[in-house]
Amino acid sequence: MKKICIIKLGADGDVLRTMPIARALKEKNQDSRIVWVTKGDISDLMQGNTYIDQIFTLPFIPDEKFLELYNFDLEKDACELASKIEAEKKFGFFLKEGYPAPFNIGAEYYLSTVFDDDVKKTNKKTYQEMMFMAAELRYQREYCPIYLSKQDLDFAKEFTNMNYLHSEKLIGIHMGASSRWPSKVWSEIKQREFIIKAKEKGYEIILFGGPNEIGKLDFFSHELEKKLIRIYRNDPHNSKREFASLVSLCKVIVCSDSFALHVALGLGKKAIGLFFVTSPDEVEGYGFLSKIVSSKLPEFFPEKSDQFNEDLVNSISADEVLNAVEKAMKN
Secondary structure, eight states: OOOEEEEEOOOOOHHHHHHHHHHHHHHSSSSSSEEEOTTTTHHHHTTTTTSEEEEESSSOOOOSEEEEEEEEEOOOHHHHHHHHEEEEEEEEEETTTTTTSSSSOOOOOOOOHHHHHHHHHHOOOOHHHHHHHTTOOOOOOOOOOEEEHHHHHHHHHHHHHHHOOOOOOOOOEEEOOOOOOOSSSSSHHHHHHHHHHHHHOEEEEEEEEOOOHHHHHHHHHHHHHHOOOOEEEOOOOOOOOHHHHHTTTTTTEESSSHHHHHHHHTTTTTEEEEEESSSSGOOOOOTEEEEOOOOHHHTTTTTTTOOOHHHHHOOOHHHHHHHHHHHHHOO
């Protein structure tokens, strides 16, 4: 049996969109055992994947030798682990004099997009394409879904029953994104305008957020309640699987380039992705995603992606997003 080890620790969304690699490797090597090393509770959302035989989370102490090792992570912990694990062939990244370096020629291109703004700006390859290059595999837009268990589906059903939610026109809006890009999230002004217009057209709204959005969720929903506008909310402390089960209820998800987007795509949900400071070209939509790109993105991407700009986060209109949602609902 061919033993293969994959390392991808974070970010959570990147872990999800790296999983097609496991599918490609399993289909290429049917008599194989594929081990995946990650960190945190993203491992819960990977459960049920038929292409991965075993999932480990850090700390991980390698005690076996693999035929092939693939490290798709530039984090220090991942690169150091990739150097420690015994394998006949290694692909992806390791540390050299304290900096990420490629094990193989195919991994060089992705590194150039990380460290060279000019390459990043002109790159038209999706993240998946670049990871497949690093693995020296042919990319055929392999899709790897998120699998929900009966328990997950029961959780979603209980949510609908408790909230008397039976709408066939349910839109999910995710308010959060990594703090690394402060201009990555649509402004609350535009979100509020969108919700009011969507409600006027008979849509229902569920507002998603995580622990970092607790205060924002409370304030935002209370402001809408003052206007007698009812929306639904997830619990910011939902587990990854609970979060995904509620996303599965929605007909369309509206969000930035974030974890929520990759959950929606993994569930095969229609998604409207808003791009302010990250590359829309790097996101593979698999036929589920409609991309709305800010006209101001070229002014900030990639050199000023870490800056907040009020005009930037307000640069996509509520009408533009609502039109995209209505089109997605019909298709």
